[in-house]
Amino acid sequence: MNESIKLSSLFDEINNPPATASIIHWWIFSDEMNENRINVELDYISNLGFKQVLIAAGHNVSPKYLSHDWFEIVKFAVVQAKKRGIKVWIADEGTYPSGFAGETFNKKYPHKRMKAIIVEKEFVIEDNLCRIEPHSGTIGILAKDMNQNKYFAFEKLEFSSGFLYLPYHSTWQIKVISSAYRTSPTRYVHHPTGAKDTTYSLCDYLDYEAVKLFISEVYEKYKAYIGEEFGKTIIGFFADEPDYSISGLPYTDNIFDIFYNEKGYDVKKYIPYFFKEQLDEKIKRVEADYWDVWSNIFTNTFFKQIYKWCEANGLKFVVHLNHEDMIEQLIKSEGQFFSHMKYVHIPAIDVIWRQIWYDKKAIFPKYASSVSHIRNIAQTFSESFAVYGRGISVEQIKWVVDYQFAMDINLFLTSIFKYLYDHPQNYFFPEVIKYINTISYLLYVSTPCTKVLVYFPTPDLWAGENISASKAIEIGNALLENQIDFDFFDHSLLEYLEIKNQRIYTNDRKEYDIVILPPIKYLPQDLFRFLKLFSSKGGKIIFFENYPLFVYNKTFTSFFHFVDREIGVVVESIEQLSKMVEKDITVVDSKDVRVLHKRIGNSHLIFLFNVSGTSFLGKIILKFSKKNVYIWDPMQNKFLMVSNIKSNGKNIQLELYMHPYRTLVLIASDEYIDGIQKIDLLGSLPRTVSELNDNWEIHFDKDFVLFSDLKDWQSLGFGDYSGSVVYRKMFSFSHVDFIKNKHLFLYCPNVKYFAKVWLNKRYLGARAYSPFMWDITEALKIGENELVIEIQNTPAAALLGTQEKLEKLRKEAEKNFYLSISLKFDMEMVQSGLLPPVAIVSLE
Template sequence: MLSKSKYLLLLFPILAFLGFQLLDKKSPASAEWPEITQTAKPWTRWWWMGNAVDEKNLSKLLETYHEAGLGGVEIAPIYGAKGYEDRYLEFLSEEWLSMLDFTVTKAESLGMGVDMTQGTGWPYGGPQVGVENAATRMIIQNYEKVDGQELPTPIQFQKRRENQYDAELIAVMAYDKDLNAKDITSFVKADGQLDWDEAGAWQIKAIFLDKTGQMVKRAAPGGVGFTLDHFSKSAVDSYNSYFQKAFAGKDYGIRSFYNDSFEVYGADFTGSFFEEFEKRRGYDLKAFLPYLESEEDSEMVRRVKSDYRETINDLLLNNFTKNWTSWAHNQSKLTKNQAHGSPGNLLDLYAAVDIPECETFGSSYFPIPGLRRDSADVRNVDPDPIMLKFASSAAHLTGKNLVSSETFTWLGEHFKSSFSQMKPEVEQAFLAGVNHIFYHGVTYSPEDVSYPGWLFYASLNLTQQNSLWPHFKGFNDYIARSQAILQAGKADNELLVYWPVYDVWAEPKGKMEMITVHAVDEWLHPTEFYKQSKSLMEAGYSLDFISDDIIANSTVKDGLIQTSPKNSAKVLLIPETEFMPIETLKSILNLAEAGGKVIFQSKPKSIPGYHSDQESRQAEFDALWASLSFNHGKVNVGKGQVILNQDSRGALESLGIYREKLVDSGLNFIRRKVADGTYYFLVNHSANTISQTISLNAKAGTVMVMDPLTGKTGSIPTTSNSEGTSISIYLKSGESIFLKTFEDKVDLAIPAWADYSQSLNSADISNNWKLTFIQGQPKLPSPQTMESIKPWTDNDSPEADDFSGQASYSSEFEMKKTEGKHYLLTIDKVYESAKIWINGKEAGNIWSIPYQLDVTEQLQNGKNTIKIEVANLMANSIRFLDRNGIEWRNYHEINFVNIDYKPFDASNWNTMPSGIAGKVQISEFD
């Protein structure tokens, strides 16, 4: 029985997650920033190295994280540091569970949340996974039987390694020259000899159920073992029951269980696969194995492989994802899952959990002037934000409020990533619908471990030893303010774009079709679905992706297609599609019949998969399509309409569905609908300043500007027109703002938003500075005086060149301040983050391009003092350690690698510039 307090603690985050908000009820206009909740704050994956945790350090670290603005942690036990084995705790032991209980209790006292990886390392597995429940693969051994001759070798499993388990013989099939099949399993003797001699030449295939042998990667103590068979319900049930027993009925208060991306290598089978296949697809796959093994681009190969992959999807979706979520709900827990990397329909897999999670991996290119992106420090990957939309679409369409992201994985080389580089990357995720950021990550590092503490092998390492940590809260506050808005109300997307997964499953190459982040050039980019989605988004349309199953479960209300009680869209768009099930076409036409609007780029060519009655099924599909008597590309169906038009944009305009023309300026955007208006998130990732009048589709009598960097708000003049609302916007490259539109003219009792487009005059305060080093590694350099402000690494000081930490620039200046004017501090370059004090009053943070801050409130007429505390990167101090042979990385497993997965060595690095560069100015504006 849950106590009342425990029940409320559990209920509140679930209500927040569900995002209950009565959008139909008119609310008073509010100029307030949405509440900064636990989920609005960024969370982090929390690596427990070797499970070497204790109450003292857990308490201290959680307090440190809380003070830095983190809203929660996701416990991820992994391998440990050498020399600390006596501190290791066995995963799920009484001692470990005691630490879990302590962690949750301490986190609750701080208002923080806790998630937990249901295992150690990744993927799911461990010592509780016996061979019978381990990841499984299908091995096919081929033999040739010559007419009239015995098979020369016995049918026995051929091991690839000495310690490999014996595989189970499932069946033996014979195929003649026309690929007609016979099951000859019963003719195989115990010793493997084949006692069968039917006339003719035969291709013999022996099918074995083998174990992949994959062990959990990066496992923690107590977590070493086989990877789980995700396709087997009994294996998954056994895995879940192990945790249920370990928890012994105690509610440890974690919010959700988490599952990482599907990295189960080679697993393509399970013990009941052939039976499940026949039940679902209607034929015996064993009779069609030559097509499954072939890579010929033929119709039969594509159809059989499509059926095989669809069956794998069904087993993963039902036996693992839905089954796991149902079990978690019975434990009063949520599920958070990364569907990408799996062989299934990403949309349905994401939709089957409570919090869909995508990931940002690597570094994107942004043409923002001055944004550092050294090719030697980034991975050779090109992240695609459209990939992120599979997770957000599934959440939007099923009415789930939170879309999480594993963020900044390998953003750059260790110790070289700055907040200025993180900002556009996280904004790109926000624009794709992400609103619940998880850092990758923070490593638990005890107080007695010397600098740089325990570190995970993959960047980004945001730990309390990081020289940027004292400035981390400024970055976290920016994300928290942004996510407070992005979690409010509901997504405001007008289009549903059908993802033809059967086209992906019909790929003739390979057996499994792993739908991974790193293979988008193969399964995503060449498709018309991708090209249409990208083109429409770039043109200014807001959209979500929809699957066959979600279409089947959608309804129509007031002419809008409702995918759930909390989500609706104006139109369903079917891009050029090769394969579509009859059932999906029927569901689409049913939506039209009920009043929905549907656009087809072209007629889907065929039904997917292989069927014994293929011709009659195809004829039924063609007849259903032929029932649409298009007149100039349009036909009314019941209360709705179906349009056939290659020009999607033209078709949308004919339905009165218009794009946001603001994108023509170079801005990117996303919208959220709330009870008293609409939020716009506007981002300038272009190379240029955008200073012009833009049009918003939302009709608004009042528009409020909200700056997520500072939390400041202001009103902005509006002009209504037939297309919506016009406003003047001024955003430098790298800037982002939120707008809140109110349908009526309302008095928000807030000041007008400052116009920074044209300065009246500027004062250069770049001269006569003192520099004092505050704290850092390896030791504090001597103070410096500067005639003109410059980086501390430009002063021929080896000690300063090796320093990572915080240093303070200070100076005095005269300023004539005029009442009613606005004053903007600008710095040409900050390496890497700055806190500003003017006249002893903290003015704010500068850590992103453009490096600027409004200091009107702190500035005074006449003499002023200024202090700029700068935090640089860890790179220079790590270089010092490696150049001087000071050992700091000594871990079990992978130890510590660079961005190319080679042994890490910073000794040959150049000095990273640190401090302030260029001019420091204060400009006056109306």
């Protein structure tokens, strides 16, 4: 972000990063809101370390959403946040998806509600004459000869008299295709039952005037009450999942005219064929044209219009879509991703349940961060953790965040630290918030070093050719496993890309030198021309497995065959592909260490993340030469200078040990910072000196003590206990040579899930995530030692640690979708305690 930033200034600023680069607390106003409650909650939020909040309406909020008193209480909250130096975002709906303004479109603008093309009626006749009564919304009829499995489509004009003459006598299935008011399900804060259903309709996203009414009923009213804080205390608006989760096709009254103007043919006669069980190639192409048209209307009437309003009022507009992790479903309900993200100030994703987890290869965060990189936007936004369960641990929270950091997601919205206020690990919440703020800021002030573009085949998805998107995702995952960063793009982002010499630039700053395409069926002609120019300038183009089949112009129905070998080369395997891309950073013999490489001025920022539960011991090669390497120490929140680097003038080699789930932040620079503490990177596995697994005193409270080896609390008869348990052990240590010559640590890799340690009454600190390791060199004595470890679990055990509690929640989950999701997660978190091994280790 800042080409001239000095490391000395940066090292000071990480202790107090700006509010706008910090994690956002999702501040939900539910039930009765008053001035006292607002002040109490703001103090709690501020004390946790939050510097930004998103004000959002919650279930059954009082005062009523969008009433005069609602705006007054929001205004009071903004004033109080300002006094505490807290920045504010505003959610534009109560609650989601964005675009229904509460009850507004049902009551005030019913003619501007969302519309769809649907099967209005379906019936069977045995005749060649069918009586139909068309109306203003009727579009056509699809007739299927059920005996011969033949289909015929009829336009409205052919049965305007009320009678439809079928080609011959047979058994016919008749589908009457019409436009009608249909809405995606909405969840409104004042819904009598709290359900998500179609009671409160969304506006017509494809109607410019309907969206303008939404803006006037929400955005303009906020402006009337708190507009003086726009661009000051108030940073922007947040929109949540605007989409078409409907049974049918998105529709607006003039869409057929728009289609004709853009595509040059009348689509109405083809619309009935869209409702066949299986589409032939011709209809797939027409449907792809329809998806192209309606999704572009969506981009321009909804996203662009709100974006422009926010920009004119000094605000930022942030919105995430629905189903980023299920791209085929996203295309069905959103039309496209990349085009919509052209009209947000911060591209965004949604990680509300375990779309990102240890057992998944989740690539979708790259969609949003790629748009940020291509558009030169410093931040990428993530709504995270809404339904990860009450039993989530601090280590798991950190892992999910680190996974996103590794893809350059650096602005997080979450309510989890307030939602889990009674979590046994809440002691550590401020520390993990500080950790998130520091990394977010470092990624905010740095610029990406990505050199590879991977084409994402949106047109193929419109045409039902889903395999190409799967291949693009396969390529992306393979590149990341091989420490090759990249950005996704599609044809809608070409306006940001410029070819100069052998590279592709974005606004003369970011540069790419390789374009990779998955095996695709349809290549847009504007992209084809772009690739031909890039190839003619010496740019490298790689086609994975096959060349494209067709190149199409403005319509999928007008195309020509791609000429093989005209541009680029084909590679047959991921291994071959990886070898053709030059890497700036190599992690030798590991696919588990993720690398994010960015620049801060002339310095290099390297974020390393071991995604696996296995330690990494090996070599990391930085293929550039810098005089100094600094490493961030999260415990002290400061950078230290690495002493044991090897440099040959061309690259830097680091021998490195990384604990499971560990992150490291390095900065390689020629800038020398005087007075920085020096440190050696760990270059060896922990060596066990003494094991401490047996004969523990285990205090579940001050009046009850167990004597046992290390087991989980369930095995000890405390299956539903949630809170703190104190472990005490007396042990003898006689390794004089280690006391004199080695650095010794207490190592507890199986803490579930938080630990504080005292050795010989000296407090050594708390840990909530890997490595669960404490330096005991100074506290350890020859002879008798007293070790005390306090363990805290999560609320999961108390929630469902007995069969009776579990069955009760299972019944509740039958009526609560979100509980049914989080319950599965919480069941995994019941096991609690300090498990073996517990050992004294030495590290070289």
